Amino acid sequence: MMENLTIAERQQAMLLSGGLALVGLVLAIVGHGDAMGAHGWITLFFAGGLFFVVGNALYAPEPTLDRTTNYYDDPTKVGILLSLFWAVVAMGVGVWVAAQLAWPDFRFDAPWSSFGRIRPVHTSGVIFGFGGNALIATSYHVMQRTSRARLAGHVSPWFVLLGFNLFCIIAASGYLMGITQSKEYAEPEWYADIWLVIVWVTYFVLYMRTLARRNEPHIYVANWYYMAFILVVAVLHIVNNLAVPASFGAAKSYSAFSGVQDAMTQWWYGHNAVAFFLTAGFLGMLYYFLPKRAGRPIYSYRLSILSFWGIVFFYIWAGSHHLHYTAVPQWVQTLGMTFSVMLLVPSWASAGNALMTLNGAWGKVRDDATLRFMMVAAVFYGLSTFEGSFMAIRAVNSLSHYTDWTIGHVHAGAMGWVALITFGSIYAVVPILWRREGMYSPKLVEWHFWLALSGTVIYVFAMWNSGIIQGLMWRTYTESGTLAYSFTDSLVAMHPYYVARTIGGAFFLSGAIIGAFNVIMTIRKVREDTPELDYPTKSEAGEPAVPAAE
Amino acid sequence: MLRKILKPFSKFFEFHARSHYRAERHSMALTIGIIAASAVGGFVEIAPLFSIDETVEAAPDMRVYTPLEQAGRDIYIREGCYACHSQMIRSLRDEVDRYGPYSLAVESQYDHPMLWGSKRTGPDLARVGEKFSDEWQVQHLVDPRSLVPESVMPQYAFLLNAPLETASLPGRLAALRTVGVPYSDEQIENAADDARGQAYPDTDRAYAVEERYGEATNIRFFDGRRDRLTEMDALVAYLQIMGGLTDLPQKTQIAEGE
Amino acid sequence: MTILHLLIPVTLVMGLTGLGAFFWSLRNRQYEDLEGDAERILHDDNDTPMPPRKETIR
Numbered sequence: 001m002m003e004n005l006t007i008a009e010r011q012q013a014m015l016l017s018g019g020l021a022l023v024g025l026v027l028a029i030v031g032h033g034d035a036m037g038a039h040g041w042i043t044l045f046f047a048g049g050l051f052f053v054v055g056n057a058l059y060a061p062e063p064t065l066d067r068t069t070n071y072y073d074d075p076t077k078v079g080i081l082l083s084l085f086w087a088v089v090a091m092g093v094g095v096w097v098a099a100q101l102a103w104p105d106f107r108f109d110a111p112w113s114s115f116g117r118i119r120p121v122h123t124s125g126v127i128f129g130f131g132g133n134a135l136i137a138t139s140y141h142v143m144q145r146t147s148r149a150r151l152a153g154h155v156s157p158w159f160v161l162l163g164f165n166l167f168c169i170i171a172a173s174g175y176l177m178g179i180t181q182s183k184e185y186a187e188p189e190w191y192a193d194i195w196l197v198i199v200w201v202t203y204f205v206l207y208m209r210t211l212a213r214r215n216e217p218h219i220y221v222a223n224w225y226y227m228a229f230i231l232v233v234a235v236l237h238i239v240n241n242l243a244v245p246a247s248f249g250a251a252k253s254y255s256a257f258s259g260v261q262d263a264m265t266q267w268w269y270g271h272n273a274v275a276f277f278l279t280a281g282f283l284g285m286l287y288y289f290l291p292k293r294a295g296r297p298i299y300s301y302r303l304s305i306l307s308f309w310g311i312v313f314f315y316i317w318a319g320s321h322h323l324h325y326t327a328v329p330q331w332v333q334t335l336g337m338t339f340s341v342m343l344l345v346p347s348w349a350s351a352g353n354a355l356m357t358l359n360g361a362w363g364k365v366r367d368d369a370t371l372r373f374m375m376v377a378a379v380f381y382g383l384s385t386f387e388g389s390f391m392a393i394r395a396v397n398s399l400s401h402y403t404d405w406t407i408g409h410v411h412a413g414a415m416g417w418v419a420l421i422t423f424g425s426i427y428a429v430v431p432i433l434w435r436r437e438g439m440y441s442p443k444l445v446e447w448h449f450w451l452a453l454s455g456t457v458i459y460v461f462a463m464w465n466s467g468i469i470q471g472l473m474w475r476t477y478t479e480s481g482t483l484a485y486s487f488t489d490s491l492v493a494m495h496p497y498y499v500a501r502t503i504g505g506a507f508f509l510s511g512a513i514i515g516a517f518n519v520i521m522t523i524r525k526v527r528e529d530t531p532e533l534d535y536p537t538k539s540e541a542g543e544p545a546v547p548a549a550e
Numbered sequence: 551m552l553r554k555i556l557k558p559f560s561k562f563f564e565f566h567a568r569s570h571y572r573a574e575r576h577s578m579a580l581t582i583g584i585i586a587a588s589a590v591g592g593f594v595e596i597a598p599l600f601s602i603d604e605t606v607e608a609a610p611d612m613r614v615y616t617p618l619e620q621a622g623r624d625i626y627i628r629e630g631c632y633a634c635h636s637q638m639i640r641s642l643r644d645e646v647d648r649y650g651p652y653s654l655a656v657e658s659q660y661d662h663p664m665l666w667g668s669k670r671t672g673p674d675l676a677r678v679g680e681k682f683s684d685e686w687q688v689q690h691l692v693d694p695r696s697l698v699p700e701s702v703m704p705q706y707a708f709l710l711n712a713p714l715e716t717a718s719l720p721g722r723l724a725a726l727r728t729v730g731v732p733y734s735d736e737q738i739e740n741a742a743d744d745a746r747g748q749a750y751p752d753t754d755r756a757y758a759v760e761e762r763y764g765e766a767t768n769i770r771f772f773d774g775r776r777d778r779l780t781e782m783d784a785l786v787a788y789l790q791i792m793g794g795l796t797d798l799p800q801k802t803q804i805a806e807g808e
Numbered sequence: 809m810t811i812l813h814l815l816i817p818v819t820l821v822m823g824l825t826g827l828g829a830f831f832w833s834l835r836n837r838q839y840e841d842l843e844g845d846a847e848r849i850l851h852d853d854n855d856t857p858m859p860p861r862k863e864t865i866r
Contacts, residue, residue, distance in 0.1 A: 068860050101671065104695075104702040114704035116630020146849060148858040178628035183663055215858035218838055218845050235822060239814070244729050246722040252624065254725050255663035260606060260655040261811030262664040268815060288849060297846035305839070312826050316819050325640035326666060327655040332812075402636055402670040432855065470670075475644040483647055487673040492700045606810075 001074045002057035004067070005154055012155045013054045020047035020166075027191065035177040036191065036251040039170050046166050071144045075157040077433050079137025080426055082165055083130055084516040087419075090125025091509040097122050098505050102498040112176040120175040120187045126414065127185060127277065129168045134422045135281045136161055136203070139226045141429055142288045143207060146223060147214030156206045163199035167192055179251045183266050185273050186240050190253040193241040200234050221304045225284035228312055232276040240269035260327055267322040275315035278413065282421050283311075283350055286381075289425040290354055290374045294364060299356035303349050310346025314339050321392035324401060333394065340392030344385060351382035369445040373424030376453060380416025387412065399475070404497070405467025408460050415456040415508055423448065423515055430519050440521035448511040448518070455507030458500060466497035609656045609796040614731055615788075616763050617719045617741040618748040622788025624722070625781050626665070629706065636667030637676045637792065650677040651799035660731045660795075672703060677793030684772050687786045709782040710773060716742035737762050749773075749783040 002010065021044050028040025099106045100115050107113040144151055151157055171188040174180065180187040188196075207230055211219060243253040257265050291298050298304055320328060320336030355378055358365055365375050387409050391400050400406060427445055431438050439445055473490040477483060556563070615623060626632070639645050641652040653676050658664050667674075682690070689696060692710065694703035719741035727733045737744070744762060747755025751769045759767055768790055773782035793799075833839070 069856060071855070071857055100704075101702050104704060107704065111629075111706075111708055114629065114706075116633050116704070119630060119633050144857065145852055145855075148852070149860065150857050175630075180627060180630065181663065182627040182630075182632050182665060184668065213860065215860070216848065218841065218848075219833075220845060220849060232822070235818070239818060244725045246718060246725045250718060250721075252718075252722065254722070254729050256729050257664075257811060258660055258662045258730065259658035259664050262662070263658075263666055264811050264815065266663065291846070292849055295850060297843070297850060301842040301846045305842075309826075309830060313823065316822065322668065323666075325642055326638050327653050327658070398640070398642055401640070402668065402674075406668065474648070475642070477644070483644060487648070487670075488698060488700050491671075491702065498702075 001078075002054070002060050004063055004072070004074055006062050007058065009154045010054050010058050013158065014051055014058070016155070016159060017047045017050040017054065021051055024048075030249045031251070032249075034250040035174070035179050036189075036249070038177060039174065039179075039191070039251070042169060042173060043166065046169065050162065068150050070150065071141075072151040072154065072157070073141070073433050075151075075161050076137045076140045076429075079133050079140065079161050080430065080433070080519070082161070083133035083137060083422070084426070084512070084519060086125055086129025086133060086168065087512045088509070088516055090122055090129050091505070091512050093118055093125060094122040095502060095505045095509050098498065098502040102495060102502055111178070117175055117178065120180060121172045123185065124168065124171045124175070124187065126419075127273075128164075128171065131278065131282075131418055131422065132164060132168070133161070134426065135226075135229065135277075135285070136164060138285050138289075138425055138429065139207070139230075139281075141433070142220075142222050142226065142284065143210050146216060146220035146288070147211060148216045149210060149213050151206070152209035152213055153206055156202050160199055160203040160206060163195070163202070167196050167199065170195075174251070181241075181243065181253065181255065183240065183255070184270055186237070186266075186269060189251045190241070190243050190245050191251070193237065193243075197234070197238060200230070200237070204230050204234060220288070221298070221301065221308065222284040222288040224305075224308050225280045225287065228308070229276050229281035229284065232272060232280070232312075232316075236269045236272050236276070240265055263323055263326065263328060264320065264332065268316075268319040271319040271322060272316060274413070275311065275318070278418050279315075279347075280308075280311060282418050283307075285425045286350070286354055286374065286378065286421050289421075289428045290371070290378070291357055293368070293371045293374065293424070293428045294358055294361045296357055296361055299353050299359070303353045307346040307349035307353065310349065311343070314343045314346065318343060318392065321397065324394050324397040337392050337394055341389045344389040347385035347389075348382055351378050351385070354378035354381075369442065369449045370424050370427040370439075373420050373427065373449055373452075376449075377417050377421035377424060380412060380420065380456070384409065384413035384417055399471040400467060403467040403470040404463045404494070405471065408463025408467055411463065412456070412460045415452070415459065419508070419512075420452060420456075423452065423512075426515070426519065430522055434523050436522055440518055440525060444514050444518045448515045451507045451511035451514070455504045455509075455511065457504070458507065459504030462497040462500035462504060466494050466501075469493055469497075606655045606659060607798060607802075609654075609798040611798070612656055612659065612796040613764060613766075614660055614733060614737075615791070615795075616748055616759065616767060617716075617723060617737075617745040618714075618784050618787045619791050620722065620726070620788075621714060621716070621719060621745060621781075622784035622786070623661075623665075625709070625785045626788060632665045632667050634669060634671035634703070636670050636674045637664075638666035639674055639676045645674075646803075649674050650793065651803040654796075654799050654802075656798060657793070657795055660726075662726060662729055662731065672701075675789070675792055679790045679792040679794040684770060684786055684790065685774060687789055688773050688782060691782065691785065706782075706785075709785060710775070710780055712781040714745065714779045714781050714784050716745045716779070719745055734762075745784070746779050748787060749779050750776075 005013070024040050024043030024045075024047055026040065028037050028044060031037035031040050096106070097115060097119050100118075104115075107115075111117065140151060140157060167188070170192045174188060174192070179189050181189060186193075207227065211223065211227075242256040244256065245253040255262055287298060287304060317339035318336050320332045321340045322336075324333050324337070326333075355375065358371075358375055361371075365372050390396055391405070391409060400409075427439055430436070470490050470493070473485040473493060474487075476485060637653070637658070639649045639651070639653045646652055653666075657676075658666065686697065688710070690698070690703075691705075692707040693705050694701040720738050723731075723733045723738045723741045727738065740758065740762065743755050744759045747753060747757075747759040748767065748769050749772055750756055751771065756769045759769060768787060771783075772786040772790070773780050775782075
């Protein structure tokens with residue numbers, strides 16, 4: 001990979017990593033005695049390591065060919081691998097944390113292994129580690145292909161990718177040490193937040209510059225979705241994380257907002273993190289990789305644009321549906337509920353668009369597990385957005401809030417939509433990036449698909465049951481007008497579902513492990529026998545795909 | 551038949567159709583029309599902004615967290631308790647019956663950040679203060695299943711042996727003041743001593759706490775140990791003040807039996 | 809809800825930015841050739857970029 005960078009670029013990289021290592025050293029010294037000091041050391045080693053890796057290859061041969069005749073795929077490749085790494089780690093922690101709800105002693109006798117500390121390792125790990133890396137990597141790929149232009153930089157794509165991963169490492173290690181703001185999906189503390197802003201601004205600038213040098217005048221719709229993801233996440237992150245550190249030598253900070261104000265800000269952020277990180281970004285993935293893999297154009301390009309603007313304008317207002325019946329004023333709750341219901345229209349426009357694109361290609365969906373990943377993802381996207389709009393209605397929410405139904409909804413979206421479209425896109429893009437005929441084992445892709453689907457279904461069904469049971473038990477009265485069930489009664493009723501959900505998660509994790517293995521084998525080995533192609537070539541575009549090899 | 555009825559209005563319809571056709575061809579005009587139409591809704595929603603001051607109730611008896619309680623809150627956050635416990639009683643009958651008066655906005659006014667929570671794996675804690683004795687709270691934190699066999703809560707025995715770090719407390723209160731919590735200079739300067747004093751009744755430090763924070767302040771050997779100021783002291787002090795920062799909910803709502 | 813003094817202006821700015829972006833896209837003729845846009849992603853056979861319009865930036 002070093003041979004694709006000029007000496008000047010390698011020097012730039014050394015400068016940046018050297019500077020970052022120094023920042024780490026300062027944090028380590030200033031934060032001595034506080035957990036922040038540990039983060040200083042982590043930063044120092046991370047950046048210092050990079051410094052030496054680049055330094056060792058500083059005078060390696062420079063690229064000789066005109067680089068603009070090729071796309072720059074090195075960061076994309078590394079991003080895919082990082083995404084899979086985080087998937088396995090974060091889903092593994094997810095299974096562990098789920099198991100703790102069924103078997104609370106399934107831990108070590110040490111503070112770091114309690115539910116409260118390891119849960120955010122899972123949530124941040126899957127959202128930012130798995131999802132974020134996949135978004136960055138696929139956005140690099142899609143942006144270049146659809147613009148027919150090379151990335152507008154050689155150091156900045158790495159700075160974004162690796163800087164983002166440093167953020168993830170700081171986040172995960174921090175949670176174990178007890179460093180958390182407690183704001184959901186915004187738990188990392190002030191110094192990590194500042195770092196993310198720097199990384200993210202670089203990402204935004206890189207994206208704009210690459211689009212600016214596009215050789216294709218029209219910006220493909222997937223790029224609109226990626227752009228919205230990058231831009232809106234930046235605004236959300238900055239506003240929600242406004243805080244005052246207790247001291248510059250300590251990790252602890254206090255949010256600029258409190259009480260009702262903070263609740264509003266947190267869920268303006270929290271819901272839009274779902275909207276723009278977990279929805280818009282992955283719709284970008286869907287709109288490129290699904291038609292590409294199916295060999296068919298998007299059913300209605302018009303509809304995809306309408307869906308885009310609809311999502312962008314409606315989602316921002318939906319956040320207060322997290323606050324029904326709380327101390328937030330009623331009109332704010334109603335505003336959020338109304339926009340949440342209206343949101344169903346643009347959301348189903350995209351889901352429908354994706355499925356209609358496959359009309360005439362259902363044979364391929366049957367034969368090609370990679371395409372099937374994407375199709376099922378679109379189905380779950382439609383399902384989750386319907387469920388979300390439904391749960392945003394006050395009356396429904398009075399039952400669902402605080403119960404496992406919310407968790408079921410989250411995971412229908414996270415496993416069924418986000419993870420499936422990501423795995424589908426990864427399986428589609430890996431052979432292209434590494435110039436292989438196909439994945440190492442199409443059969444393992446099938447296995448992954450069925451493990452992922454069954455895992456998701458088991459998980460979601462379990463949570464639908466436990467959530468509704470919980471909600472109903474809490475509000476059941478005896479004939480004499482007293483509450484029929486104690487809280488503990490409802491907890492006991494949850495147990496079988498907590499077990500089921502752990503199993504569902506374990507299925508899903510096994511699928512991810514198989515997927516990571518398959519990808520690594522694809523990279524390392526070229527099969528001696530030519531496998532049956534598992535993706536349609538141009539000549540087959542009008543016919544069913546060749547069945548997967550045994 | 552319909553045509554006959556509508557005939558007198560035909561001129562009006564014509565005019566309407568013609569101008570709409572013109573607007574449709576001129577996308578700017580159409581867009582402005584859409585914006586104007588939808589802005590009406592927007593204005594209707596912005597008007598209530600001017601009654602914003604009525605949203606957070608005025609509670610003259612609303613008090614700040616003492617340094618010990620704030621330290622306990624910080625531990626609550628550190629251990630991720632908010633992941634399983636909410637602190638927001640909704641205005642629903644079964645919630646009020648189970649937990650007490652529904653939560654008012656003013657009660658979390660000084661909560662930076664709020665801990666309203668989004669999941670109840672365990673019960674809501676908004677009014678858990680003084681519902682259980684200090685001994686119960688300590689025993690429950692040390693080993694939840696010794697008191698509630700069906701509980702899935704983790705054990706936090708280590709808090710009993712973890713000395714409470716108090717040197718950073720003045721800085722923390724000062725930071726809180728920067729974001730709007732009305733600590734006085736005196737309260738900030740003496741934060742470390744006050745934390746200690748609140749867990750050692752009948753000492754000079756304890757009297758000083760009473761002076762600075764009011765006589766209603768809970769001053770007790772929270773964790774049962776008299777020899778050390780531990781993180782357990784802080785956490786229990788925090789839990790015991792939950793719902794006790796102001797009497798407004800009790801005064802303004804009719805609390806059903808518990 | 810004094811936070812709305814911040815949130816509503818921020819959201820309005822975001823909305824207006826979005827609206828501005830929409831008008832830009834209209835004026836920049838992004839919607840001229842929707843069928844072509846949908847088809848074009850299927851046609852990059854040799855997976856290489858087109859020659860840059862400007863000077864090569866290395």
